[in-house]
Amino acid sequence: MRSESGAAGARILAFGGYQPANEVTNDDLAKTVDTSDEWIRSRVGIASRRIAGPDESVPDMAVAAGGKALAASGLSPADIDLVIVATCTHEVQIPNVSATVAHRLGIAAPAAYDLNAACAGFCYALASASDAVRAGSARNVLVIGAEKLSQWVDWTDRSTCIIFADGAGAAVVGPVTEPGQQPGIGPVAWGSAGELAGTIAIADRDSFIAQEGQAVFRWATTKLHPVAQAACDKAGVDPRELAAFVPHQANLRIMETLARQLQVPRERVADDIVHSGNTSSASIPLALSRMIEQDELGSGEHVLLLGFGAGLSYAAQVITMP
């Protein structure tokens, strides 16, 4: 039996993001639950978030973000042979999101699967895409994180409804083509902590997201900076020399603590959470898309990604901006 081999390295060709039009401010939430703008800003750092309409589904948002990334990459749908959608909030168990999204984008007969690593999903999917390109099982991969958390949130629970939001972000991953060119996706540092599985969970199909805030906060602020550091070490990049640190947009206080621990200056930490909320697997590519749109990141710069969340699951890697 023969085996196959792929590219020497994988890189990101483009990003794309999509957010629903409906903006919900803290003052809007204060009309229905006992909370305030000051309370939400000081605890989680969110000012407003986007919430999808009743007819706007996870696949709809995935198509919008995926289509933008594909257009920005310069590739045609026919060039894509693998589609990975990271999501934990899809409306139904089957069919999956990825095959439907591929069809709607005109990508004919790609390998397509969904991946659930919750808020770490995008980094898991990016690592899987990179591995597929390097192994030769795919040439170009469309990676999407898409979430409609609003349909799994109890809108009378002030501890969760202030945090979670909707959106999608995507990246196109392809091979390194020039001889000697550096890989654009660094080695992944990843893992899980199943002993803490109960700290972020949806108990059954009639339940909503429940979170043990203190336990998750303690875990995130004490166990994750070594993971981020390991990703930098594997890539041979000093965290202090990163152009940006883009952690999952979970909670501004967690993100700022992680930055301090890694000695990344605050102004280089993505804070898309302020106007996007926590969009789980979509948060990292959404933040990157916005930073590119606002010319905050230049081509060739190194950025550290760190996804973490329910599972508990986590994954980090350094990327080179397209």
Next chain:
Amino acid sequence: MAMTEKEILEGLGEIIDEIAGVPADEVTPGKSFVDDLDIDSLSMVEIAVAAQDKFGVEIPDEELKNLKTVQDVVHFVQRSGVSA
């Protein structure tokens, strides 16, 4: 040698000053973290983690919710701490 109540109180005052910006001299035994010092639940986690390092004790989340006043923490550290 076990730490004295005064030593623990001083150490706790430094931690709370650094994490929550509450002047150390306001950290007195009778004060409630939430009602008097305006410290929220996530800052309590940060204070617990810092106190663990400083005093060499373990303060799990299930214990944390019982620690409502400065005195509660001082007593907990005294009970748990083998030596300083």
